[in-house]
Amino acid sequence: MSTAPPPSAVLSDDALSTRRAVLFLDQTSKLGGAELFLFDIVVGRGNPSDQVMLFEEGPLADRFRAAGVGISVCQLGDRGASVRKGSGWMRKAASLGGVVRLARQVAGQSRGVDVIYANTAKALVIGAIAGKMARRPVVYHLHDILSADHFSWSNRKILHTAAKLGVELTIANSQASAGSLIAAGFDPQRVVVIPNGIDPAPFDAAIADSDRLRRALRQSLGLGEDEPLLGLFGRLSPWKGQHIAIESLESLPGVHLLLVGDALFGEEAYVERLRRLAARPGVERKVHFVGFRDDVAGVMQGVDVVIHASTSPEPFGRVIVEAMLASRPVVATRGGGASEIIDEGKNGLLCEPCSVKSLAEKVRLILAGGPQVEALVVRGGVSARERFAPGLILQQIETALLRLPKKG
Numbered sequence: 001m002s003t004a005p006p007p008s009a010v011l012s013d014d015a016l017s018t019r020r021a022v023l024f025l026d027q028t029s030k031l032g033g034a035e036l037f038l039f040d041i042v043v044g045r046g047n048p049s050d051q052v053m054l055f056e057e058g059p060l061a062d063r064f065r066a067a068g069v070g071i072s073v074c075q076l077g078d079r080g081a082s083v084r085k086g087s088g089w090m091r092k093a094a095s096l097g098g099v100v101r102l103a104r105q106v107a108g109q110s111r112g113v114d115v116i117y118a119n120t121a122k123a124l125v126i127g128a129i130a131g132k133m134a135r136r137p138v139v140y141h142l143h144d145i146l147s148a149d150h151f152s153w154s155n156r157k158i159l160h161t162a163a164k165l166g167v168e169l170t171i172a173n174s175q176a177s178a179g180s181l182i183a184a185g186f187d188p189q190r191v192v193v194i195p196n197g198i199d200p201a202p203f204d205a206a207i208a209d210s211d212r213l214r215r216a217l218r219q220s221l222g223l224g225e226d227e228p229l230l231g232l233f234g235r236l237s238p239w240k241g242q243h244i245a246i247e248s249l250e251s252l253p254g255v256h257l258l259l260v261g262d263a264l265f266g267e268e269a270y271v272e273r274l275r276r277l278a279a280r281p282g283v284e285r286k287v288h289f290v291g292f293r294d295d296v297a298g299v300m301q302g303v304d305v306v307i308h309a310s311t312s313p314e315p316f317g318r319v320i321v322e323a324m325l326a327s328r329p330v331v332a333t334r335g336g337g338a339s340e341i342i343d344e345g346k347n348g349l350l351c352e353p354c355s356v357k358s359l360a361e362k363v364r365l366i367l368a369g370g371p372q373v374e375a376l377v378v379r380g381g382v383s384a385r386e387r388f389a390p391g392l393i394l395q396q397i398e399t400a401l402l403r404l405p406k407k408g
Helices: 013-017 033-045 059-066 089-094 096-112 121-134 153-166 175-182 201-208 210-221 242-251 268-278 296-300 318-325 336-341 356-367 371-387 390-401
Strands: 022-026 051-054 071-073 115-118 138-142 169-172 191-193 229-233 256-260 287-291 305-307 330-333 349-351
Touching: 022 033, 022 096, 022 121, 033 059, 033 318, 033 390, 051 059, 051 096, 059 071, 096 121, 115 121, 121 138, 121 153, 138 175, 169 175, 169 390, 175 191, 175 336, 201 210, 201 296, 201 318, 210 296, 229 242, 229 296, 242 256, 242 268, 242 356, 256 296, 268 287, 296 318, 305 318, 305 356, 318 330, 318 336, 318 371, 330 336, 330 356, 349 356, 356 371
Parallel strands: 022 051, 022 115, 051 071, 115 138, 138 169, 169 191, 229 256, 229 305, 256 287, 305 330, 330 349
Antiparallel strands: none
């Protein structure tokens, strides 16, 4: 389990004594990148005064309980839960009653803390209302690029308004995410960029057991030791670009593709599309769907290249950092957070968005091997450990929270 070090390992006694008690909010209990990071923050802080409220039951809630973290689950309701990033005004209006009801619950629970911390878009809307009700400052952790690629116009309008009127401080996971909010008129003085922290320990353990893990994965897929295998890790969603990865195999003879992840938010039709693509002549029996895996560090030891094929800019790119920690070479889509993590030609390679040809060309360069590829891997591991160390990131978050007033 990936956890950040306890605050006492990274904070001074004075900082510990003045820490803010926080109510963390998240709209989902599915294990996306934002939720995995939230788990690390809460467990890493280890503050008994903190509270966690989720808006549904699920794997994240179970993971918190297994870690001994007390949580509450308050359902948003079917209408509110059905609102997606692309939903229009009518569906949002229908959900308004559930939003206000839940905001009252959040406001009531926040009386015992200093700060409301909204980790997702729906949590922002509810947290902003609750903050006004309870007179508590609200922090928004922005894990998205608020653009037309990801959100409808009405959703962006609501989020921009909630941020401007109800948020004291926004923590953005990349310059790209921060820029999308500042471009909408949010005060840049109230935005701080702090990337996600990722614990290297599981990846170090997997590297130490690499030979066994590689053999086990390949045996489970019916692959030989020397058959090239690409790995794409993440939820199955059109903007994550799994279809581009499958199409690239047509120009990569003998290369196989491992897809690790499931549809999380009603994207089952896309999964069926992927399966049809994978059955086409030229790629049949070369695409391996293995669903969600919680042993990503181990699975990565079995692939030769980790690819990232998002069709629009990625807010951060957690899997890119994970691949670097796993000592795997990375090819990622240019733009957004990926371009902030990868220094082209030094710790990874960047391909053009939505370009099957560009992705295949960069994969060929990696599979050709040689000293340059080995250097990419070494520099990737070093940069990931230096820039995304959990203790460093936790310290930056604590410093940001200290800018906010304590209740009293």
